[in-house]
Amino acid sequence: DAKTTQPPSMDCAEGRAANLPCNHSTISGNEYVYWYRQIHSQGPQYIIHGLKNNETNEMASLIITEDRKSSTLILPHATLRDTAVYYCIVLLNSGYALNFGKGTSLLVTP
């Protein structure tokens, strides 16, 4: 599976959009981009995934560049409860195991 690179930490003011970048320059054509987050002392939570088109659900939006080498997770109106570690993962559609890496620690401040 392709490796991902994320900034170690980011801050965001409550109510503003949080834009979390991920670089996956070695992604192959049949690998999906998945985003999970982990709030302190809880299990990871699935957020969203996509292949090449932009995706949106009730939690977030995922923007994947046309060359698929990077993506951005957008939390449109961040709240204090969005403070968590966010993981960007690429996975084959036939794959099983998730490689979580170190993720981005997002701090949402009042």
Add this chain to the structure above:
Amino acid sequence: DVKVTQSSRYLVKRTGEKVFLECVQDMDHENMFWYRQDPGLGLRLIYFSYDVKMKEKGDIPEGYSVSREKKERFSLILESASTNQTSMYLCASSFFRGYEQYFGPGTRLTVT
């Protein structure tokens, strides 16, 4: 909503004890997983199961075994617990390979 439950949130065991960690999912998922999470090492896959009675080793299976006798239940067994197995253990399930995984709340195991 998918629900994955784990038998205990916190567990303290002594070195050499046999330890059972149980995981139950209620969404008829095919796949179930056991991970452990340690500071600085992230989540590492111990074992997974893609069907009843079927299992595959993950990245760090040594010292662990698993059992899946029913589709909804996946057990992780530490045959003889050791202090280096002190960790957060996370169970997950997914409908099929390549699909999103849903995690339980985790069990923090301390082996003394």
